[in-house]
Each structure stands twice: as structure tokens, then as C-alpha cells.
Amino acid sequence: MVRNRQRSHTVIGSPVGELTLVAVDGVLAGLYMERQRYRPPQDTFGHRDAGPFRDVVAQLDAYFAGERTEFDLPLTLLGTPFQRTVWAELREIPYGETVSYGELAERIGRPTASRAVGLANGKNPIGVIVPCHRVVGSTGDLTGYGGGIERKRHLLDFERRISAG
Structure with missing residues (x-):
């Protein structure tokens, strides 16, 4: 378990609202939006310390400026083996x-598990960087998003505009 590990957090602004970044032992383990479904309680985020997040903030700033399309950050993804497979x-x-x-279910070799994939996707602890917003319904509809459909x-x-650039 991770209870004895060092946790810290910081809060930053973004075009999609405030983001709470959480680190475990100095490595990003959470990126949560305001009013996000499955957001852990605030008291589990540890002490406030912006130090571990310099690279994360720089890469998020570049992403939201349209200058970065991939993230290159160490991550600590805490979840079940199935969830970690989906998140990867x-x-x-x-x-x-x-x-x-x-x-997505087919890509992980579990073609009948689309509902389980949806649940794992919804519990992604590192939104934006682990891009769960890129998963849509079978008809292309924007179904579900832990941060809300408008953010999705x-x-x-935003990504389509930058890609078409």
C-alpha cells in the first residue's frame, strides 16, 4: 500500500479550471479537476508543496499553449492491474x-470488456496527461467524463484545432 509513502500536492490554474496535482514520493500520482467524479478526499493529498511539480506544470503549460502534444513524465499509477492496463x-x-x-477493449485483448474499460477509464487518476478524454461512445458521442462533458x-x-493547425 502507499499509506506510508510521502504525499504532496499543489493546485494550478488551467483553461479547464483548477487542477490539483498529487505526488507520491515526488512522482505524479494524481491530476484532479474541480468537482471530478472519483476525486479522492482532499485530506489524502498530503502537504502542500509545489516543488515536485515543476516539470509537470511546465509540460501542462506547454500543452495548454498548443506547444506540446505528448507528455514525458514519470507517473505513479495506483490501481488494479486491469485499470493500469487500460490507462497504459x-x-x-x-x-x-x-x-x-x-x-479500447479490443486493443487490450478484452473485446467483451467495454463496460469494464469504461469504468477503469472513469477512475483514471491522472486526467489530461493520461488522456481518458479521448475515449468516446461507439457512435462518437461524448459519453461520460470524470471532469464533466463540457471539459471533455x-x-x-482544443486538440483537434491544434492538430489541424
């Missing part, structure tokens, strides 16, 4: 593109 595959979805939950729409529209 999310990182393979190209910038500005989307896949359906069913396609904003991120997808």
Missing part, C-alpha cells in the same frame, strides 16, 4: 484523435 493503452491514443470504449468537449476541440 490510453497513453497510446494519438493527440487529437479518439477511440471508442469497444476499440473543450479538450477534444
Whole structure:
């Protein structure tokens, strides 16, 4: 478990609202939006310390400025083996593109697990950087997003504009 590990956090502004960054032993383990579904309680984020987040903030700033399409950061993804498999595959979805939950299930070799993939996607602890916003319904509809549909729409529209650039 991670209870005895050092946790810290900071809060930054972004075009999609305040983001709370959480580190475990100095490595990014959470990026949470305001009013995000499955957001852990604030008291689990540890002490406030911006120090471990310099690279994260720099890369997020570059992303939101349209200057970065991939993140190169060490991550601590805390979840079940299945969730970590889904989250690893999310990182393979190209910038500005989307896949359906069913396609994601096929990519991880579990073609009948689209609902489980959707649940794992919703519990992604590192939004934006692990791009769960790039997963849509089978018809292309914007179904579910832990940070809210408007944020999902904003991120997808933003990435498409930059990609079309």
C-alpha cells in the first residue's frame, strides 16, 4: 500500500479550471479537476508543496499553449492491474484523435470488456496527461467524463484545432 509513502500536492490554474496535482514520493500520482467524479478526499493529498511539480506544470503549460502534444513524465499509477492496463493503452491514443470504449477493449485483448474499460477509464487518476478524454461512445458521442462533458468537449476541440493547425 502507499499509506506510508510521502504525499504532496499543489493546485494550478488551467483553461479547464483548477487542477490539483498529487505526488507520491515526488512522482505524479494524481491530476484532479474541480468537482471530478472519483476525486479522492482532499485530506489524502498530503502537504502542500509545489516543488515536485515543476516539470509537470511546465509540460501542462506547454500543452495548454498548443506547444506540446505528448507528455514525458514519470507517473505513479495506483490501481488494479486491469485499470493500469487500460490507462497504459490510453497513453497510446494519438493527440487529437479518439477511440471508442469497444476499440479500447479490443486493443487490450478484452473485446467483451467495454463496460469494464469504461469504468477503469472513469477512475483514471491522472486526467489530461493520461488522456481518458479521448475515449468516446461507439457512435462518437461524448459519453461520460470524470471532469464533466463540457471539459471533455473543450479538450477534444482544443486538440483537434491544434492538430489541424
